[in-house]
Amino acid sequence: MSEPQENSTSPETLEVGLKGYIALVVAIIFFSGVLSSSKGWITALDFSTITGTFGMIKGANQSFTFLGAGGTGARYAFLFGLSLVPAVMLALGCIEIFTHLGALRAAQKLLTVILRPVLGIPGACALTLVTALQSTDAAAIMTKQLRDGSITNERERVILVAWQYPASGIMVNYFASGAALFAVLAVPISLPLAVIIIMKFVGANLVRLYLAFFYKGADLSE
Amino acid sequence: MNDKTLLDLFVDGARKGWTVGINSILPNLVMAFALMQILTITGAMKLIGLIFGPMMGVFGLPGEAVTVLLTSWLSMAGGVGVAASLHSQSLLDSTQISILMPAIYLMGAQVQYMGRLLGVSATPKRWWPLLFANSIITAVISMVIMRAFV
Numbered sequence: 034m035s036e037p038q039e040n041s042t043s044p045e046t047l048e049v050g051l052k053g054y055i056a057l058v059v060a061i062i063f064f065s066g067v068l069s070s071s072k073g074w075i076t077a078l079d080f081s082t083i084t085g086t087f088g089m090i091k092g093a094n095q096s097f098t099f100l101g102a103g104g105t106g107a108r109y110a111f112l113f114g115l116s117l118v119p120a121v122m123l124a125l126g127c128i129e130i131f132t133h134l135g136a137l138r139a140a141q142k143l144l145t146v147i148l149r150p151v152l153g154i155p156g157a158c159a160l161t162l163v164t165a166l167q168s169t170d171a172a173a174i175m176t177k178q179l180r181d182g183s184i185t186n187e188r189e190r191v192i193l194v195a196w197q198y199p200a201s202g203i204m205v206n207y208f209a210s211g212a213a214l215f216a217v218l219a220v221p222i223s224l225p226l227a228v229i230i231i232m233k234f235v236g237a238n239l240v241r242l243y244l245a246f247f248y249k250g251a252d253l254s255e
Numbered sequence: 256m257n258d259k260t261l262l263d264l265f266v267d268g269a270r271k272g273w274t275v276g277i278n279s280i281l282p283n284l285v286m287a288f289a290l291m292q293i294l295t296i297t298g299a300m301k302l303i304g305l306i307f308g309p310m311m312g313v314f315g316l317p318g319e320a321v322t323v324l325l326t327s328w329l330s331m332a333g334g335v336g337v338a339a340s341l342h343s344q345s346l347l348d349s350t351q352i353s354i355l356m357p358a359i360y361l362m363g364a365q366v367q368y369m370g371r372l373l374g375v376s377a378t379p380k381r382w383w384p385l386l387f388a389n390s391i392i393t394a395v396i397s398m399v400i401m402r403a404f405v
Contacts, residue, residue, distance in 0.1 A: 110336070125272035206363070
């Protein structure tokens with residue numbers, strides 16, 4: 034086997050400044066909704082506060098947003114979809130900034146340390162996991178490269194894919210399409226997201242257990 | 256090195272949001288609401304509700320909720336659209352939407368990601384059923400967890 038290819042994901046070469054960690058914390062606070070019921074200047078750090086509200090149109094007995102009341106079918110779906118676009122633009126704009134400031138690199142650095150005990154895969158997979166939160170396609174290619182470069186063995190590759198497959202690209206998908214349901218959730222928008230991420234780890238470990246049970250110590254690559 | 260300001264970056268991201276919104280969310284919502292309109296008018300929705308009532312009842316959901324999961328399986332945004340439509344018809348309340356929310360994504364777009372993830376990562380086909388089942392299992396567990404939260 035050839036030497037593992039040079040890989041920018043090794044923990045030694047990954048520089049994460051204080052800025053990256055601050056960006057990660059701010060990103061979590063911003064999207065978590067923990068400040069949604071706060072008052073004053075601090076709510077500038079709350080996603081739903083910055084998203085704002087549509088103006089109301091005064092009817093005879095009641096006020097409405099531009100969606101009105103009683104719409105159905107494709108026409109209602111269109112206006113409803115249009116009403117979601119501002120929140121999606123805000124979310125993806127902010128994710129772009131947090132990413133630039135190093136929030137994802139900070140998450141990657143923190144993940145690198147815990148991947149072996151938590152998932153049984155090499156720390157070098159951290160970049161793939163973090164990438165998979167935003168881009169299914171980029172992460173899929175990275176997964177192949179990790180296997181081709183023998184950085185992961187077959188067992189580790191299957192576990193890595195098992196982590197990615199449920200709720201793939203979740204950070205983009207959740208804040209894009211999920212926006213349609215944010216207003217009607219009975220819980221903070223961060224709670225379902227947290228459950229999703231936890232379930233990714235649970236699922237990967239179910240697969241890890243399955244492989245440990247049915248293919249104990251076997252080389253799976255034949 | 257990088258002469259883009261944070262404001263430029265925001266605008267780049269917001270532009271992506273516009274593209275996703277107009278090219279993905281809107282068409283998916285129109286599809287879902289039109290489909291639900293047909294299911295409701297023909298009475299198929301009532302039938303689905305009766306047939307899947309007992310199964311979905313385990314998770315504190317009405318039988319109609321199965322349409323959310325079936326649509327999610329093909330498209331996450333489609334599943335969300337169906338859930339929004341059922342909510343607008345008062346067939347799902349806030350609590351039930353919350354229970355469904357993680358499951359929509361955990362088992363979401365499996366068919367599409369079969370190609371984009373399992374295929375592109377060159378994962379051998381013999382692992383696909385395992386990975387497939389795993390996503391469904393995580394979705395089922397998530398509904399049990401969410402039910403405990405709301």
